[in-house]
Amino acid sequence: MAYVSQANISKELGRGRGSKTPSISFRMTKSGSTGCRVTKVTGLYSESIDIQIDEEESKLRIGKVDGAYNVSDQGTFSVSKRVLRMVAKGSDVSVRVELSKADDGWWYGSYGEKS
Secondary structure: OOOOOHHHHHHHHOOOOOOOOOEEEEEEOOOOOEEEEEOHHHOOOOOEEEEEEEOOOOEEEEEEOOOOEEOOOOOEEEEOHHHHHHHOOOOOOOEEEEOEEOOOOOEEEEOOOOO
16 A cells, blocks of 8 residues: 555645535534535525426536525525435435536536435
8 A cells, every 4th residue: 555645635625625626515504404505616606596406317406596595605505404305315414416517507416316
């Protein structure tokens, strides 16, 4: 087994909470609501966005829409527990969904295998 420098990995990936991979995370907060966070590379900080879920295909998409969820300048916002439970397949566990941008301007991701 070879040793791998963690200092070099840290420099490549960056430090702190920032992620160079576009994603959205869902988690249960202490208050019982669902906290969400989009990564900065999505360009959705301080925007109004919508989350659309296709339960049959276990996919979601997010995009800029007026009058929907307001994302803070740190990338956070709240949604109902129902959204977390849809993405987490009925449970309250934290879920992270990798996203990719399509030609229509929406970010798409798959949150699990079909049941």
